[in-house]
Amino acid sequence: MKDKIIDNAITLFSExxxxxxxxxDIAKSVNIKKASLYYHFDSKKSIYEQSVKCCFDYLNNIIMMNQNKSNYSIDALYQFLFEFIFDIEERYIRMYVQLSNTPEEFSGNIYGQIQDLNQSLSKEIANSMMNQR
Structure with a gap:
């Protein structure tokens, strides 16, 4: 049930x-009473934090899967970027965009995660470009 709550919460937070x-909203989306949410999570904040973590894990996993490939051709880079932009589930992109409107209490941790994700993506692009020379 906890995974279903997070899965539905990602969609709701992204929208x-x-x-x-x-x-x-979250309780209705998983067909439970609001009070039942507290069995799994202690607050809306903890649901949000877990949703953000899940979003970053998903995006980082895509980058890591590409790093495990040994083909660093320009074509492979184009394919990776195309897939990163167009094949990611829309709700993860919307969630990522929503992070710019995150309340102050979350901003420090989230901005650090955004920087880490951007560095991983930049590193992947740089590796592909360097191996073309």
Missing amino acids: KGYDGTTLD
Whole structure:
């Protein structure tokens, strides 16, 4: 049930943002009572933090899968970028965009994760470009 709550919360947060998503919304999306959410999570904040972690794990996994490939051709780079931009589930992209509207209490941790993700992506692009020479 915990995974289903997070899965549905990602969709809701990606559509409505943190402030626009209520615990009632999350509970209804998984067909449980709001009070039942507290069995799995202690607050909306903890659901959001877990949702953000899941989003970053998903995006980092895509980058890591590409790093495990030994083919660093320009064509492989184009394919990776195309897949990164167009094949990612839309809700993860929307969630990533919503992070710019994250309340102050989350911003430090989230911005650090965004920087880490951007560095991984930049490193992957740089490796591909360097191996073309």
